Amino acid sequence: MRNLKKVLSVTAAAAMAVSAMTPVTAFAEEETFKVGVIGPMTGDYAQYGTNVYNAAKIAIDEVNEAGGFNGYQVELLDAGDDQGDPEKAVNAYNDLLDKGMQMLCGTVTSGACIAVGAEAAESTFLFTPSGSAVDCITAGSNEFRMCFTDPMQGTKSAEYISEKGLATKVAVLYDSMADYNVGIHDAFVEGAAEYGLEVVADEAYTTDSNTDFSVQLSKIKESGAELLFLPNYYSDCALILQQAADADLDVTFFGVDGMDGILSVENFDTSLAEGVMLLTPFSATAEDEATVNFVTAYGEENNGDTPNQFAADAYDVIYAIKAAAEDAGITPDMSNEDISAALSASMLNIEVEGLTGTAKWTEDGECDKSPKAVVIKDGVYEMME
Structure with missing residues (x-):
């Protein structure tokens, strides 16, 4: 102290x-x-x-x-x-x-x-x-x-999703080798339990295998999740959104501050980000x-x-x-x-x-x-x- x-x-x-x-x-x-x-x-x-x-x-x-x-x-x-x-x-x-x-x-x-x-x-x-x-x-x-700290972003995301009634069944897809992603993931899962959210799928990938998410997305689709939480950086999130669209995954997507920048990813179809939510303290269009x-x-x-x-x-x-x-x-x-x-x-x-x-x-x-x-x-x- x-x-x-x-x-x-x-x-x-x-x-x-x-x-x-x-x-x-x-x-x-x-x-x-x-x-x-x-x-x-x-x-x-x-x-x-x-x-x-x-x-x-x-x-x-x-x-x-x-x-x-x-x-x-x-x-x-x-x-x-x-x-x-x-x-x-x-x-x-x-x-x-x-x-x-x-x-x-x-x-x-x-x-x-x-x-x-x-x-x-x-x-x-x-x-x-x-x-x-x-x-x-x-x-x-x-x-x-x-x-906010990394863990606090996870906790605040769970709180926000619950209080705004965005979903009750949630899935998570994250990089299990990156400290930033893991810290947010762990706090989100703990916060989900506290705020009455059910984690129906908890899927991971690694930094050296971050190009093919088909297996994880298939499990998430089968889980009945209403929302997919993505505590990852924007480059990974862009690929995930592309492959989620290819898999016809119909969920709400919610990210954190690492997702900020996704609209500027080269060759990314920004229409795939329509309706995506992310925890961030600022909007330039406010x-x-x-x-x-x-x-x-x-x-x-x-x-x-x-x-x-x-x-x-x-x-x-x-x-x-x-x-x-x-x-x-x-x-x-x-x-x-x-x-x-x-x-x-x-x-x-x-x-x-x-x-x-x-x-x-x-x-x-x-x-x-x-x-x-x-x-x-x-x-x-x-x-x-």
Whole structure:
């Protein structure tokens, strides 16, 4: 457990109001806070890292226009490209420290986050937008996350399916060699029992045999399942949907955040994803003012691209850091260790109404917010009620 002092809660809106009233001092003109981002900017997972960096830039530009953190401007350092590799992530972390980084929005992928977390423990404030493995934030009391853990995604999926009445008989098909998939699967099966769902088929495949799912799909079809839960990444899910259509499997499909990106898979017939649901905190087609403004700004800054949930999580990370920074009263001349300790204490005092929901944080660094899901209609995500 983390021994952090709790004080009166503040909202992000209140923190922003304080910022607007805080005069920019002469010192503020000379000193800036420096924020780093580490993630895969190139390679197979580049869409994750680039979305995080681009969204962090938009948020920091907005923050600076509104007065920065406590009247001090915020500088976003050049992104550290780890290509999803833990060793490269540690190298990127040390490079950003050499450039003056005082707080980190990252890393993006779980393995890299675990490696960097061990380096940053109790020294540099780490706030991952998307590192979902349990061990991403266990190394120090100065580590927080915006997303759900892998097991929590499984539990929340079971809760959502049950409470929305999507099915009573469910099947699961997952990669039994991948930690991400297994963690979600195990928690989902346990959660299904808790929420009154019957798992009528529990089928697995392995990472080195992820091209032919005919045997597993046949068993699922025979099981009488009404819904197929897919705790897998989008590339596998695209193949599964194709082969499920070939097998005339008539079920509802429900995935998790790893499925985000399926509509961009090369040569995938997106009509096969019609009606597919997935647990994700963000839809770029939502019509609330905050989402519309963010999506518009993102497109204008990035050649018309549409942000994904990684971008939305990163945007919320920056505003959560802002709220914590203003609650803590930190200044750029403080050491990384002092900034880290102050921010960590203040994270327990804030509540942020962000793109991905209204969030609070617990002593173990976990994000407490309600699950959201989207359904794919006409090739785009739509938020579910």
